[in-house]
Amino acid sequence: MTTTETRYDTANPVDDRYAPPLTGEIEALRAVLEDGRLSGGAVNLPVYETALADYFGVRRALAVSSGTTAIDAALVAMGVGPGAEVLVPATAVGPTAMPILTRGATPVIVDTQPGSLALDPADVERKISRRTKAALVLPLWGYPNDERAAAAVLQQAGVPIVEDACQAHGTRIGGRHAGTIGRVGALSTHDRKLVATGEGGFLLTDDEELADRIDHYTHLGHLKSAVHGTNFKLGGLAAAVGLVRLGQLPRQLARRAANARRILDALPLDGLLRELVYGEDDTPNYYSLVLIAHARQAEIGAALASAGLPPDSIRWGYRPLYHRPLFSAYATACPNAEAFAASTFQLPVHPGLDDATLEWMAGQVAAIARGGNRS
Numbered sequence: 384m385t386t387t388e389t390r391y392d393t394a395n396p397v398d399d400r401y402a403p404p405l406t407g408e409i410e411a412l413r414a415v416l417e418d419g420r421l422s423g424g425a426v427n428l429p430v431y432e433t434a435l436a437d438y439f440g441v442r443r444a445l446a447v448s449s450g451t452t453a454i455d456a457a458l459v460a461m462g463v464g465p466g467a468e469v470l471v472p473a474t475a476v477g478p479t480a481m482p483i484l485t486r487g488a489t490p491v492i493v494d495t496q497p498g499s500l501a502l503d504p505a506d507v508e509r510k511i512s513r514r515t516k517a518a519l520v521l522p523l524w525g526y527p528n529d530e531r532a533a534a535a536v537l538q539q540a541g542v543p544i545v546e547d548a549c550q551a552h553g554t555r556i557g558g559r560h561a562g563t564i565g566r567v568g569a570l571s572t573h574d575r576k577l578v579a580t581g582e583g584g585f586l587l588t589d590d591e592e593l594a595d596r597i598d599h600y601t602h603l604g605h606l607k608s609a610v611h612g613t614n615f616k617l618g619g620l621a622a623a624v625g626l627v628r629l630g631q632l633p634r635q636l637a638r639r640a641a642n643a644r645r646i647l648d649a650l651p652l653d654g655l656l657r658e659l660v661y662g663e664d665d666t667p668n669y670y671s672l673v674l675i676a677h678a679r680q681a682e683i684g685a686a687l688a689s690a691g692l693p694p695d696s697i698r699w700g701y702r703p704l705y706h707r708p709l710f711s712a713y714a715t716a717c718p719n720a721e722a723f724a725a726s727t728f729q730l731p732v733h734p735g736l737d738d739a740t741l742e743w744m745a746g747q748v749a750a751i752a753r754g755g756n757r758s
């Protein structure tokens with residue numbers, strides 16, 4: 384076997400971070416530095432925003448300082464403030480729901496459909512109220528979430544959907560880009576995301592009026608003091624990096640899909656692990672490859688961790704949202720989300736993994752899926 388076999392274990396897991404090779408970032412940064420306008424008013428900002436709108440197929444893209452400020456600005460634009468309630472799936476991570484608290488509003492945690500990231504329409508129906516101003520949904524790990532059932536209930540009640548697509552650049556849901564399904568989508572360009580600018584984020588929407596309001600809010604009301612705003616602007620240097628890396632996104636998506644395919648193809652047909660299900664017209668971006676098991680989950684998690692492939696429940700302590708101290712006051716019974724968190728296993732498939740490592744990973748995962756000890 385390869386020498387990589389002994390490289391990874393509990394104490395030395397496979398790296399889940401990806402630093403893309405440089406493909407013109409330095410030259411792009413130089414151009415901004417030479418121009419001298421580095422702020423959110425830099426001349427390259429509108430170029431970046433137009434490229435984002437084109438790529439994602441929406442009327443407007445608005446670059447902001449982070450995924451968190453993107454979600455926050457979206458909530459502000461939905462009129463979320465003190466006294467308001469915002470629905471959020473129990474499968475959400477802290478950063479999805481944190482902006483609800485920033486707004487002084489109340490998170491209302493909703494269960495998901497069995498084996499899925501999508502909101503359970505029956506639980507939405509139960510938890511919606513006159514105070515509900517928005518519903519957050521999220522394609523976590525870049526996996527498509529089919530929200531059509533919940534969307535019907537929400538639309539009836541006039542509640543807009545805000546997508547936290549912070550991990551989902553390039554994910555397709557029903558043929559459309561994640562982040563363009565709801566009223567507005569929020570994406571992050573933090574280092575860990577598929578378009579990485581250090582810190583940064585952007586919003587996507589087809590609603591021009593909404594986009595104008597978000598633009599004013601995030602740009603200090605463009606200094607006219609007619610409407611209230613704050614400073615969530617993205618600087619010119621980050622935007623320059625973002626434009627170059629957006630251009631590399633299709634290539635990165637293809638590599639991630641090929642890496643995921645390699646592990647999936649090695650899985651035994653009648654084994655314990657399967658890929659998380661998604662629709663025929665859907666495509667994950669493989670932020671992570673997500674496998675699901677319907678039996679022996681604790682054993683599988685432990686075996687993956689000891690192989691140096693810890694699932695998020697072990698690597699990050701991933702649990703339904705209300706297990707976090709900040710959100711424990713909002714706990715409700717979410718049996719589907721509990722089962723989902725306990726039965727899903729995330730694997731890195733980024734382009735930084737070399738051939739030998741991928742081969743070794745495929746062998747390890749296949750052995751664990753067979754229920755035996757790893758080879």
Ligand SMILES: *Cc1c(COP(=O)(O)O)cnc(C)c1O
Binds near residue numbers: 451
């Ligand atoms: C990264 C992330 C955020 C926050 O984005 P930042 O740019 O780090 O503020 C929010 N939600 C999800 C699901 C994320 O992955």
